Amino acid sequence: MSRALFTEHELAALRLLAQGRTQVEIARTLRIRPETVGRLLNRARILLRARTLPHAVARGYETGVLGPPPHDHGAGQEEDRPSGPGGPNRGQEAAG
Template sequence: MPVTVLLVDDEPLVRAGLRAVLDAQPDIEVVGEAADGASVIPLVRQLRPDVVAMDVRMPLLDGIEATRAVLRSVDSPPKILVVTTFENDEYVYQALRAGADGFLLKRARPSEIVHAVRLVAEGETLLFPSAVRALAAEYGNQQARAVLKRAALTDREEAVLRLMARGLTNVEIAGELIVGPETVKSHVSAILGKLGARDRTQAVITAYESGFVSPA
C-alpha cells in the first residue's frame, strides 16, 4: 500500500510542486489538498491520510493550531510534516512542540521531500538542524528536566535517546551500538513510554529542552 498524503498550503504553486514530486513516486499517493488549516480535520477524517504536509503560516487557522486540532480531535491521527520557508522560524518549533513529527523546507530538493515523507510515515525522526536545536535549548524548562529525571532511563536508553536526537534511524542507531534493529525498537518504545512522549520527535524535544542533549 502506498503512503497517502494530504497537502495543506495556501499557495497553489507550492501544492502543485509537492504533488508533482510525490505522485511521481510509486509508493506515495497524494489523496487530497487544502488551502487553509480550517479544512484539515474534515479532510483527514474523510481521506485518512498517512501523512499531512502542512504549511505553518496560513489564513483562518495556522499550522500550529491545525496540528493541535488534528491530534486532539482525530482518532489514530496521521503523521504531520510541517512545510516552511525558514528553518529557524519560531512557528516551526511551536508546531513541533504541538505534536508535528518533523518539518520540510519549501526549497528542499525533490529527493529530500520524498525522503521526509517516507521517514515520518515510518515513525522515524527527521534530523533537527542547528537552528531548531538552538530554539529547543532556549525553551529549556523545569518541566522537561523533571520529566527526564522522573523517567529514570537506563544507560542504554540514554545512549539511544542521544542518537535519536542526532536524527539517526533505528537501523543507524543499531549500527552505532552494534545491536539489532529490533533491540533498538524496543529501547525506543521504552523511552517514549517513560517520557510520556507521543513519538520520537516529542522525545527529542524533551531531550533538548531538559538540557540532556546540547544543541552544539
C-alpha cells in the same frame, strides 16, 4: 525528570536519534539489533510521556535528560564570522 530512570542504552539510543540517526544506524553504532533499538526508544518515549519519537527528543531536551539543545550558530551571528567567496557579504567588497 531524572536520568536515573533511563538505562545507558536508552539514553544512548535517544541521543543518536536526536542527532538524526535512523534505527538501523543506531543499531550499528550500539552493536544491537534494530528491534532492540525500537524497544529502547519506545521505553524512553513512554518515560518522557511523549506521543512520538520526535516528541520524545523534544521532551528529552525540555526535561534535561538529553542536556541542553545544541547551540544554533545561524541566528544573528553572521557579522561575527568571516565571509568566504560564497558567504553573505558576496559582492559587497567591490561596492564599498
